[in-house]
Amino acid sequence: MYSLINVVSLWAIPVLISFVLTYGWYKRVQVYDTFIEGAKGGLVTTIKILPHLVAMMVAITLFRESGALEMMLQVLHPLLRLFHIPSEIVPLALLRPLSGTGSLAIATDLIAQFGPDSMIGRLASTMQGSTDTTFYVLTVYFGAVGIKNGLYALKVGLWSDLIGVVASLVVVGYIFA
Numbered sequence: 001m002y003s004l005i006n007v008v009s010l011w012a013i014p015v016l017i018s019f020v021l022t023y024g025w026y027k028r029v030q031v032y033d034t035f036i037e038g039a040k041g042g043l044v045t046t047i048k049i050l051p052h053l054v055a056m057m058v059a060i061t062l063f064r065e066s067g068a069l070e071m072m073l074q075v076l077h078p079l080l081r082l083f084h085i086p087s088e089i090v091p092l093a094l095l096r097p098l099s100g101t102g103s104l105a106i107a108t109d110l111i112a113q114f115g116p117d118s119m120i121g122r123l124a125s126t127m128q129g130s131t132d133t134t135f136y137v138l139t140v141y142f143g144a145v146g147i148k149n150g151l152y153a154l155k156v157g158l159w160s161d162l163i164g165v166v167a168s169l170v171v172v173g174y175i176f177a
Contacts, residue, residue: 045144051143053140055139056140060102064095073087073090089120092127092128093131096127096132096133097133097134097135097157098136100133106124107125119176122172123169123172126168130165130168131161134160134161135154138154
């Protein structure tokens with residue numbers, strides 16, 4: 001037997017599409033032509049952001065594969081131990097502002113290695129949900145619309161990411177320690 005949630009999720013998209021088509025017909029809008037114009041605009045936007053996206057992915061790959069991340073972890077290890085921060089979680093905290101996919105891969109690996117109910121698994125899940133892909137957002141979206149000076153947005157985004165990481169450490173440490 002279907003629950004209300006199952007019924008709503010099953011019918012939400014068909015009802016929404018039917019509503020848009022009916023409303024367009026009622027307003028005498030050429031729905032198909034409008035859809036095609038929107039698709040063309042989406043293609044233009046994709047072409048505009050592609051160079052920014054490629055540059056971002058190359059930079060992230062170079063950072064990870066060059067060993068710079070491992071070197072940074074070795075340097076930070078005494079400080080992490082002083083503040084009782086698990087070093088396993090640091091790559092996630094560092095890569096999350098850069099790449100959603102890369103950080104999700106790290107979080108998935110941590111959860112697979114330590115388990116979802118472990119301190120590391122809970123930290124990884126909480127950090128993944130409490131931070132954002134700041135550099136990705138700035139590079140792709142600001143590049144697409146031509147914003148040249150994103151310094152204030154960068155500062156706010158990185159501060160928000162730092163606060164998300166610290167809050168994750170404090171809350172998960174307090175609740176589950």
